[in-house]
Amino acid sequence: MASEKTATLAPRTAKSAIKSDDSLRFLPWLFLAPSLVIYTIVVVYPMVYSSYLSLFRWDGVAPTKAFVGLDNYGILLTQNDVFWIALRNNAIWLVAALLLPTSIGLGLAILLNSKFRGSHISRSVFYFPSVLSLAVVGLIWTWIYHPDLGLLNQVMRTMGLGALTRNWLSDPNIALYPVIIAATWNAVGLPMLLYLAGLQTIPEELHEAAKVEGALPIQRFVYITFPLLKETTLVVLAITAINALKAYDIIYAMTNGGPANRTQLLSTWMYFLTYNYNQVGLGTAIAVVLFSLTLIFAIPYIRFMTRKT
């Protein structure tokens, strides 16, 4: 083979031997082909086709589709009240997801980063809800919120807060928030894990030096820990935002969008419009809106992931 010859004849670097390797012209594509083919068919092509379908009025069954341009988007924006409820709920959900799991995860990571008896077990405990499926998390928390027998109302009654108890998931004004809390319980693990990994990279000497200089723990956090966790924070925020916009199963399991559509998210409303009301055009238009929202957070993230190469 040519490459071997170069290597034996002239003591060049190994790299040039590989670079002149003829088999590398097509072989990488062969290694990539199975993944790329199935990924393109299952993920990429449907994405493109969905965007195209969002320009038509179609019930999903009829042989012909009526081209309506951007009308579906116009209908959503002007005539579809639930779309606005869903959009608002997505915004609330997103803000909550960017604040709660991230800060709780950071707090737990700092607390559990020091080695003490039980630190490992505690990490597992706080990570544990993250390995459960969101459908299961939804079912578990539905009991917690059960009006008569649920843990929450029972505890409130024993604490003398009986007047504040209510049917948490049926009250249209607040039903979204109990669901967000359940989702937070599940979402804390990932930021915690990422922050724990980030904390490992901060040299102990920095903290020692600051301590010698008399810096308080809070000062060490503000001036050392947090700035050095900037990259981790970026990744954490991007991933939590992307995941927050994907929320679906937990709504389905807990409220199914109700009461009176007050807990619909874009993801669930897309499902309702498409599969219950046969409004394929509107449904795919919502999907496109959802994807565009995701891109706001995803583009910086993808840039970050591909930076070093």
Added chain:
Amino acid sequence: MSQQISRNALLPDKAKVVIFYVALILATLFWLAPVITLILTALKDAGDFAVNGAFSFPKSIRWENFSEAWETGVKNYFWNSVIVTGFKVPIGIVLESMAAFALTHMHFRWADRVFTYILIGLIVPMQMTLVPLTLLMNALNLIDTLTGLTILYIGFGVPFGVLVMRGFFRTVPVAIIEAARIDGCSWFKIFYRIALPLAIPAVVSLCILDGVATWNEFILAQIFLRSDELRTLPLGLVQFSTQFSTQYDQLAAAVLISVVPIVLVFLFFQRYFVAGMGGAVK
């Protein structure tokens, strides 16, 4: 004890340690309260639950909840989940590691662009693909089959799998690959004799993360499985909960059955969760 905790000297060390642990144990119990409630509910009979609520110790332990839930349908859901996960994970990992190997060690000119193309899949909301996939699966007669669902799972698994495996292959020294190449080893051999064995820790991590994700997947199963006997666990459980909405004891037992495999995997392979997620970020 950690240095940080014992060094501040405002309180006597011992008192601090006690306060710390009491706070930690309370926080832990608070965090696990939903799971404890679940276990307690699964162990008592419906009457006990109706009278004493969820968070009280069972009057008498009722193991039949589990066998009854199992026979009512959980058995089917469980085995369907096992089948789908059992096929999806190994097939996916072979494909994904081959792709990741090409992207890291084969001096592939398009590597960055192809990797970015694959990464898009990480951010796509499932909703963006559902309608065309429904049409496609319909045309291929794959609606309501575990085969069809498994194929979809493999496709959606590609981005994360490639990301993790690529993160790992990048740490495999180029010198090893080049030495093998110069010795006349073919690229396929380099892949499965050298790179893959070196990547065993990453493969295990990915198996676990991917296994858990597949076991838990809901929306694709919901759209593409129609008949009850084909449902996977998360879908089956939600269905179970709407059909038997008042039989909390059995539902709790059913949920617990679905969670047990995940808990076992989690307990035994914990460190791989950390390693896998780390690989995904690097």
